[in-house]
Amino acid sequence: xxxxxxxxxxxxxxxxxxxxxxxxxxxxxxxxxxxxxxxxxxxxxxxxxxxxxxxxxxxxxxxxxxxxxxxxxxxxxxxxxxxxxxxxxxxxxxxxxxxxxxxxxxxxxxxxxxxxxxxxxxxxxxxxxxxxxxxxxxxxxxxxxxxxxxxxxxxxxxxxxxxxxxxxxxxxxxxxxxxxxxxxxxxxxxxxxxxxxxxxxxxxxxxxxxxxxxxxxxxxxxxxxxxxxxxxxxxxxxxxxxxxxxxxxxxxxxxxxxxxxxxxxxxxxxxxxxxxxxxxxxxxxxxxxxxxxxxxxxxxxxxxxxxxxxxxxxxxxxxxxxxxxxxxxxxxxxxxxxxxxxxxxxxxxxxxx
Numbered sequence: 001x002x003x004x005x006x007x008x009x010x011x012x013x014x015x016x017x018x019x020x021x022x023x024x025x026x027x028x029x030x031x032x033x034x035x036x037x038x039x040x041x042x043x044x045x046x047x048x049x050x051x052x053x054x055x056x057x058x059x060x061x062x063x064x065x066x067x068x069x070x071x072x073x074x075x076x077x078x079x080x081x082x083x084x085x086x087x088x089x090x091x092x093x094x095x096x097x098x099x100x101x102x103x104x105x106x107x108x109x110x111x112x113x114x115x116x117x118x119x120x121x122x123x124x125x126x127x128x129x130x131x132x133x134x135x136x137x138x139x140x141x142x143x144x145x146x147x148x149x150x151x152x153x154x155x156x157x158x159x160x161x162x163x164x165x166x167x168x169x170x171x172x173x174x175x176x177x178x179x180x181x182x183x184x185x186x187x188x189x190x191x192x193x194x195x196x197x198x199x200x201x202x203x204x205x206x207x208x209x210x211x212x213x214x215x216x217x218x219x220x221x222x223x224x225x226x227x228x229x230x231x232x233x234x235x236x237x238x239x240x241x242x243x244x245x246x247x248x249x250x251x252x253x254x255x256x257x258x259x260x261x262x263x264x265x266x267x268x269x270x271x272x273x274x275x276x277x278x279x280x281x282x283x284x285x286x287x288x289x290x291x292x293x294x295x296x297x298x299x300x301x302x303x304x305x306x307x308x309x310x311x312x313x314x315x316x317x318x319x320x321x322x323x324x325x326x327x328x329x330x331x332x333x334x335x336x337x338x339x340x341x342x343x344x345x346x347x348x349x350x351x352x353x
Contacts, residue, residue: 058192
């Protein structure tokens with residue numbers, strides 16, 4: 001039998017076109033049957049691609065890229081997000097001198113309507129822009145506590161290209177700016193149904209939790225139908241800075257009053273350490289001044305001797321006789337040994353004569 005070809009949307013054609021026979025193959029039907037059997041065996045061993053039985057309607061495409069100057073941890077985090085989201089597209093790093101509204105043109109060239117942009121500053125601070133290109137809105141976050149897939153080494157695992165469930169904290173529905181961020185995150189992180197690169201399975205969960213005025217991202221695998229979860233990774237924390245009406249700019253819709261910049265945080269830490277050092281120096285100076293001050297002699301208080309019990313006086317013994325000297329045994333042994341040696345020498349000298 002001839003091999004059956006598969007359409008992009010998963011439908012099977014009736015039969016593949018028959019190969020044209022040459023003059024050489026016309027006389028050898030045995031060879032053609034052997035080739036057909038080999039093709040059938042190869043088709044059995046081949047793993048079929050992702051099957052989609054419906055029509056791909058949601059055309060969400062995410063552009064994930066970064067600026068120059070990022071470190072290895074940010075690069076690995078960006079790669080992890082690309083593997084978790086099959087509807088994402090990569091791009092080359094953008095120069096830090098370019099302005100941010102240029103990203104809208106890059107999204108248009110890449111045919112993307114959403115964007116995740118990682119911006120590095122001072123080679124230690126990482127900012128993440130989440131935007132709906134080109135009309136907005138957009139949000140800027142400070143990324144903290146980054147842990148990548150390779151770094152965590154969790155026991156969980158999920159199928160590559162599978163669609164995730166999105167779980168949000170109930171606090172997202174209480175405030176208006178969190179509700180806006182919830183809708184933006186849903187459109188970005190949810191894999192479109194019947195996407196060509198996606199698998200028709202749901203085996204992991206993206207959780208977004210609000211704690212300490214920050215958004216905590218976690219990724220869990222669904223093990224059983226009883227909803228037992230095992231963390232896969234990556235994990236990071238998003239500290240909201242501002243929400244803009246446009247894409248990468250425009251009027252400010254919300255500004256986080258609890259946000260503290262990394263520069264200010266480092267400045268406070270340095271000021272605390274400097275204050276501790278100054279305090280130690282002041283204590284040392286006070287101690288030096290106290291040592292130089294003249295000591296005040298207080299008059300004797302007679303009431304202090306009320307409970308003092310005088311000790312019994314022992315009789316003084318006067319020794320009239322000189323004590324005998326101590327015998328040095330080692331010196332005595334040496335003298336005896338010398339005497340014996342001299343006697344032996346005398347005896348030997350007499351016998352020799």
